[in-house]
Amino acid sequence: MDNHSNHPAAPGRRTLLKRAAALGGAAATGALLPSIVVAQGSALETRAAKLGFIALTDAAPLFVADEKGFFKKHGMTDVEVVKQSSWGTTRDNLVLGSKSGGIDGAHILTPMPYLISTGAVTANNVPTPMMILGRLNLGGQCISVANEYKDLKVGLDNKEFRKALLAKRVRTGKPVNAAMTFPGGTHDLWIRYWMAAGNVDPTRDITTIVVPPAQMVANMKVGSMDTFCVCEPWNRQLINQNIGYTALTTSELWMNHPEKSFAMRADYVEANPNSAKALLKAVMEAQIWCEDPANRAEVAEICSRRRWINAPVADIIDRVKGDFDYGTGRVEANSKFQMRYWKDNASYPFQSHDLWFLTENQRWGYLPPNLDTKALIAKVNREDIWKAAAKELGVAAKDIPTSTSRGIEKFFDGKVFDPANPKKYLDSLDIKYLRAA
Template sequence: MTKFSSAISRRKFLFTAGATAASSVLLKGCLGNPPEKAGSKVEQVQAINLSADQLPETKTVTLGIIGQTDAAPLIIAKEKGFFAKYGVSDAQLQKQPSWAVIRDKLELETAGGGLDGAHVLTPIPYLMSLGTITKGNKKIPMIVPMRINIDGQGITVSDSLKPTGVKLDTSVMKAEVEKAKTAGKNLRFAHTFKGGTSDMMLRYWLAAGGIDPDTDVTVQIVPGSQMVPNMKTGDIQGFSVGEPWHKRAISQKVGYTAAIQGEIWKDHAEKALTFRKEWAEKNPKTLKAILKAIMEAQQWCDKMENRQEMAEIVGRDEYAKVPVSDIIDRLKGKIDYGDGRIVDNSPFVMRFWDKGNASYPYQSHDLWFLVENQRWGQLPADLDTKKLIAEVNGEKYWREAAQEMGVAAAEIPSSPSKGPEKFFDGVVFDPENPKAYLASLKIKRV
């Protein structure tokens, strides 16, 4: 080989090797695990010695998340090393653009480029198990072994509705609703997924004030990250979603928070952790290891002295991609509603552990979401909800994981039901009598 051709070959090798390395870094970023940034190193916990019967069947799991603050326990479990502590050293978090994409990737499972489990709106696993939201209406058995958080979500409305004074009581904007309806330009309110948590809470809030969400206004789906831009252009006049979008609407002077959803339903169930049932049954020890890791992360997240660091981690580009200033106040319980109201030490601050109550997947909470879907004609009235909850709710896994990691008995709920719960309008949901609850509601499709 000549010196010239040798030099060309060497340059070609170096270029190819460099391109391959760069592609690997880019690919790693696309898969939800970007290269470390300067100063982004987070102190991690130490792994523990596991007995043979505690060793996970696999060290690998792929979990989907949406980039918002209620994904914090999963993010902290990854960043702080809690997954690795319990033997799941290769836990991958994949950020997705919407709940619909989370659903699609759960359908695929990891063998097809999908997910083993995910951070989800509570009703999604139930709707997937029923096949009502899947391709070809295929039933995909799912389990919900954990709740991720309670409270801390909200409903924001456009500044154009400020003159109505709408807050918890939506009846005060009925005249504005009727005016828009008569002009053929319905007021538009957005949520993130049909039949999901944000949809059901938005509908409850509207209907409590005598506004029919199906006939008086237009209710539509908008991804969380697009809520504020859509409000800015006037395409929507209100939205129901998690954080950080409410504070962003206020910061950008386009809207204000009409209600924190804990004001509608105190200690309301929010996001959940779900897995494909097939994966969970194949990897029961891995499942419990993951639950232990997230439980410990939830306990860490609930300590107010950790919330600044949590906000800095969650706000990073690979997760929520928001300034810390947009999330830290509400994470610490300071609620600026954007209409002159500022509340310090709010009782409706987002909680992740709350002595086990925020983490344990109460079956009665799952039932409320199913009954509300029935209320709006999105699930059949004769659905056997008791049978479905027995198939999907995985509270037994939570109990086993909690006992194995030494959670105090007082922090392990004694019953899968929270019993009767009262909403802001005085309506009571008794999980022992959901038909009476439905009968008491004036606006409904069932």
């Protein structure tokens, strides 16, 4: 991409100086110079960006930013928001970059920018530096179970489910499968955490398989897996098609956990800092819009459109509104576990949360135990850009976190993650597969 193409038609320095001279000579010129510097410093380097998304309701801020004109409002008039078929495709297109037919940024599983930046999940382990500009949401994912286990009414407690899975494995001689969307990604970590908390070893007792989100329901229908973790609308669609039910929403595992991020290639951000911030402002404004309960029905309608998720509104609207029918007789209206787009600092990318994701990736052997997590987070997490964007948007000071840490986090099974001591957290976990240093 030519960083000078689509440059905003701003008056040049010489023109501004002539105007200043016309207004009254040297004194006026001196008075105007600071504003000239500001004007030049805030000019957009490009109006173009190519952003990827997966067909999930936590990509709604990107859909809304496009549909409601927020990208254009912030000067980004040439933004393409392009559907990706899987998280693997998202990764591959980020590695390519838009100059080579790929993308500049994406709605993405929060650990992925780190896995891509380290080269842990790229071809030949070649790193592609990435930057997280903001978080897109908190919570809103679910773990679903096949109707084969309907009588168990599986929930947070999976001990009976564990017995049934192990018995099935012995009976059939075949592996029992838990599906997630990307190795080391959020869905992988949620299902592993839940299984391990119930003393199911997700590496030995079951097999974790990768299935793209939009293919989850079809795969469970033909018996490819016994349980899966994904975002909406696929959990609700599973119930509507009478194939399975919801065991839990992931905020029941960890209240208001971080989930997807808005991330971009580092070279795009470095070459186009003002344009990257403009994109983020558009996304943040869309998040505020999505959070408003008065807009939730329209959020669901927008998500349902063919160019976005392409699913019936009936599969989307309840959970976007925060209403959960688990398909087991358990029904919660306006659930406290619903997805958050803006409330509770949903958009702010706490560095402490990135540290948890890195620690869990070390737990399962995706990343080496001797990784310098502090240095990596300092490169990837650009909460400084988020804070600048928030101030320019007029976000109230009380809604802009003053710390890069949300503090100590507590999980449903009593485990505690203190960002100041990740090793203590790792040591407290019975089931783990640390790589040799």
